[in-house]
Amino acid sequence: MQIDTAKLVYFSPTGTTQKVVRAIARGLNPGSIEEIDITKPAARVRPLQTSEDDLLIIGVPVYVGRVPAIVLPWLKAIRAQNTPAVCVVLYGNRTYEDTLLELRNLVTQCGCRAVAGAAFLGEHSFSDAGTPIAAGRPDAGDLRRAEEFGQKIREQLRSVSPGSPVPEAAIPGQYPYRGDSRLWTEDFIEVSDACTQCGSCAGQCPVGAIDAEDSKKIDAKLCVSCCACIRYCPEHARSIKPGRVKDAQLRLHTLYPDRKEPECFF
Ligand SMILES: Cc1cc2nc3c(=O)[nH]c(=O)nc-3n(C[C@H](O)[C@H](O)[C@H](O)COP(=O)(O)O)c2cc1C
Structure with missing residues (x-):
């Protein structure tokens, strides 16, 4: 199977998701790339339509173990026709819980076929110089892994003969989802x-x-x-x-000092 256009979709307020999605696309090396950055409100107005000739690489950060609630209406409005999709989540060294499964389920319900998935590490949004949490991630090693992941997806798609369905990826997680999509209302x-x-x-x-x-x-x-x-x-x-966010920052810094590694699923 030949992929002409890769559509890169990401919500990435602090840029880590964008970096990894782009690195995966570099490894995949499709004919052309279209970027759909849904971080800003104005970009979440127009719904996405894709065909089975596209490949979707879709990335979101993990927010309290879930897909950020703010992007759910846009994600649910995607209109796809058997579009192969690569689901990617970025998390800040705590855990991604069922976020990857949730993202996979969301795009599947819109007509995509999730052919691969990955959880990568990104510097935690609450991290700062005095209280680092996964500082500097994704680093050069992570981006290399992301490119290799893209190359593997390319090989896998190439091995599928025209007309045959691309095998769906085995994505870990459980339903009901464990995280909590409600965020704190905090002046912090x-x-x-x-x-x-x-x-x-x-x-x-x-x-x-x-x-x-x-x-x-x-x-x-x-x-x-x-x-x-x-x-x-x-x-x-x-x-x-x-306050509460500062306490969470300190807790994350103390509880999750060890380096975690990206995980890829086919
Ligand atoms: C509200 C909020 C909740 C978060 N929840 C989690 C979490 O449950 N687990 C985790 O490891 N990281 C969590 N993070 C960290 C982000 O997932 C991580 O920093 C990610 O790389 C940010 O992506 P971005 O740079 O594309 O915005 C959270 C960040 C925010 C802002």
Whole structure:
């Protein structure tokens, strides 16, 4: 089976999912690549349609052991026709629980055929210099693994004769899913005097929770705690203030210091 176009779909507020999805596509080396970055609200308006000649590489971060609830309506609206799909989750060194299975089930219900899946490691959204959690992941070794994974998918697809179904991947996980798709409603971001009101945080926010005119104004009900505004602040003016998220950051740093490795499934 020949793949002409790979469609890369990712929700990636702090960029780790995007890096891994792109590395998989490099290894796969299809005829052409189309990127559909659904991180920003405006990109989650137009639904995706794919055919069986495309290959979908779809990646999301793990949020409390689940697919982030914010992307569920867009994912459920995908219209596919037997499109082979590679499901990818990025997690911050704790666990991905049933997220990969949930993503696989979501795309399968939309008409995709999940031919491979993978769980990769990404620096935890709550990680910072003083309290690192999977800092620097995905690193060069992870990206090499992602490229090799892409090459294997290519070989597998090539071994399938035209007209035959591509075997579905055995994805681990259980249903009912164990994680919790409800997030905390927490006002946890501290903004220092270094803030110049440049508006970059509001531009980066995947849910439009930050006031573009006053970046100290954050709608905690919309915020998904992704920490993109902290990660991308050019003045390093934003940080996690004492409270539930800070406690979680410290707990994750203490409990999950050991390096975990990516897992790939066919
Ligand atoms: C609200 C929230 C919940 C998270 N839950 C988990 C989790 O259950 N397990 C885990 O290992 N990492 C968890 N993470 C970390 C992210 O999955 C990880 O940092 C991922 O690489 C972020 O992807 P991105 O860089 O594409 O945004 C969580 C992050 C956030 C913001």
